[in-house]
Structure formats: C-alpha cells, structure tokens
Amino acid sequence: MQKKKIYQSFLLVCFVAVLLVGFSSVLFQNQPVATASGADHITLTWAGDPRTTQTITWRTEVTTAAGQVQYAEVTESKLLPNAAKIAIAEVEQLFTNMGSMSIHSATLTGLKPNTRYKYQVGDGSLWSEPRTFLTAPSKVSGFKFLVFGDSQSINYNTWRATVQQAYQANPDAAFFTNVGDLVDVGQDYAQWNAWFDGSKGVIDTISAMPLTGNHENYTPERKFSMPIFFTAQFKVPMNGPENLKRQVYSFDYGDVHFIMLDSQAGEEASFVPSMLEMQKTWLEKDLENTTKKWKVVFSHRPLYNNKSGGEGENVRRAFVPILDKYQVDVVFTGHDHVYARTYPLKNDGLVDKLTKGTVYVATGRSGSKTYNDTIHKEWNEFFYNPVDEPNYITVEVQGDVLGVKAYKQSGVQIDAWTIDKKATGSK
C-alpha cells in the first residue's frame, strides 16, 4: 500500500513537471520576438562609403556590454532575427550627468549599392524592432538631402514636429544634416534623450551627418567642454584634423563633396588652441583632393552674419580665401536662427554670377528658439526671420543643377533658388 502511494506521488510529480515544462515552452514560443533589447537612440551615419557601408550606433544600459547588428536585404528579411548576417559592434562607455551608458556602433561593409536592407540591433538574443535603410546608388543621377537649422529647445517637441514633417514631405531624402546647436546644453544628457526621441523614425532610416555648434560645447554648469556627447554618438568619418576628428570631416555622395567645419574657436581655445589654423591646412588639402562637381560646406557660425557686431569674422578670415580659391558653391550656416542667403560672394565682395562666387545660406531654426535682433545685412539677397514657425531646407542635386528650397515646418515655401553650372545667366 505504502509503495503504491509513493508510486502515485511520483507519477503526480512527473505529470506536474511535464505540464510546467510544456507550459513554459508554450509561453516562450508565444512571446513576440523580443523587443526589450534595451537599445535606443538608434542612429544611422556614414563613417565610410554611402554606396557600400552603413554605420549604425545605439545606446544601452552600461550593463549591456555586447552588441551586434543582424541585417539582410529586404527581399531576404525572413532571415531576421537569427539567420541573417551579423556585424559585431564596438562598445564604449559614455559617462554622463544621467549616469553611465554603453554606446554600441557597427559599420556594415560590402553592401550592395541602391539596395534596401532590413536590420535589428541587440545583444545576440534580444533585438530591437526591425528598421530599414537604403544604400546610395553606384551612379547617382540625382538626389535630395535635408538641412535643419539649430534644434536647441526647452521642449524638443518642436524639433520632433520639424524633423518628422520634413521627412514625411520628403521621404526620398537620402540623408539629413543639422548645422549645429542640436541641443541647448551639449553635455547634459537629458537634452540628448529628448533630441533622439524626437528624431526616432527618421534617424534610424536615413543617415544623419551633423556638425557641432557652440551649444554642444556647454556643460550644465555653463562651462566649456569639448563636444564629447556629440562625437560619442555620431560616428561620422574620422578623416578630420587630429584632435578634431568627428567634429571636422568630409564625405562624398553622388557628385557632391561635403565638408563639415568646426567654428567654435572660442569655446575650444583651451582644448585645441590652434583649431582654425589646423582646419585651414586640412580644408585646403581636402578641397585640393576632390574632383567632385559640387562642393558644399557647413559651418555653425555664419561667415557672413545676420546680427549687429562682428561674430564669425575670425571664421570668415580663416576660411573664405580657401573657399574662394576652390570655388565652393554653397556654405550652409546656423547660429543666427534666420533663413537668409547672400548674393554670390568672392573676395568679400559681390559677383554677378552664382557660378563665379559662393552663396552663404543661414539655415534658420528647427527648434523653439527665436531671435528678434537679427538684421537684413547688405550681403543678403534674401532674408526671413522664422519667428512664426520653425523651418527646414531641401537641397536637390541633379547633374549641373543644384536647387535649394526653404520651407516652414507646415510645408509653406519660404524661398527657392537654383545654381545651374551650364546656364549663362545668374539664375
């Protein structure tokens, strides 16, 4: 009798154990593919060639020490999340006023040009939601990119609305850039949390190729710092001068050579004392080496400003002779929070044809901050202070024609102009 009871108890335990195992496996299988990877701030940039590479960077808790990207052509996306190609990320710790975190970054190489890929980031078992990106064609016939002025804000819902509406209206944009002052306090991580949250859906689908502004150099204590949070998060090309890598860089897309400069000579004086001199040498060499038809340069501080006073004159003195020498087509700037464009300028004077000089474009503002002390200067052919709505710019390059359009956040056009290298007139 005793033996029988023991045997029955044994059977009952086995039955319960089988039930539990079965239940847990059903539970496991019914789990959606894990999205709780803890990865956020997923950011696309190009550290390499936009035709064959894609750099993907994201942030996790500091305890997540390993990261990887799973990726496949969209046509083979059934391979995700566990049978696709893998790129192992490099991981670095970022120490911030909001605590430490891990920044993961991987550059996918050997990609097919003009191909849409699906990707997920994670730690090898838990994955983010899948997203896609498109590589550049091997021969670019024409393309569009978006330019955003200063997005620094108290409330980044303004930036969110600008970037989201701009991308919705221009889903064919190949990439976007910000001309500096992305955030109000560059070394306050709370600002970046809000900025990345507003950028979600765009920055993980098309590459961001931004540059720094003076506000990226500020600490919460209002002291100067190098733009550490910026350079940790935007893995742009490392081809700039020593000590200014990822703040100064150049890259090519189609027949355009893009150059991003750092105009924060004052803020960085105690860290990189001769930064303008270093950039002059680098800029001259960089422009000398390009064979691209179009040359487009970005500087946060305007070389021709829109306020009283001489802010930016040091940057103008440093760079304009080189920009003139190599016939740079357009220079986009920030800082003044106005949309303005100069007549074509050369040797600090007006020239009669766009193709003989350089047009300097103050990009406006994509965040909430406005100025009421801006001035329509004598070098401006067009001036608009976007106090009513934020704005953004689209640039389309098609062969010999570069077209620039400025829009209010709501889509109302502010300005449109073109440079035609084949045209004999000025426009």
Ligand SMILES: [Fe+2]
């Ligand atoms: Fe600024």
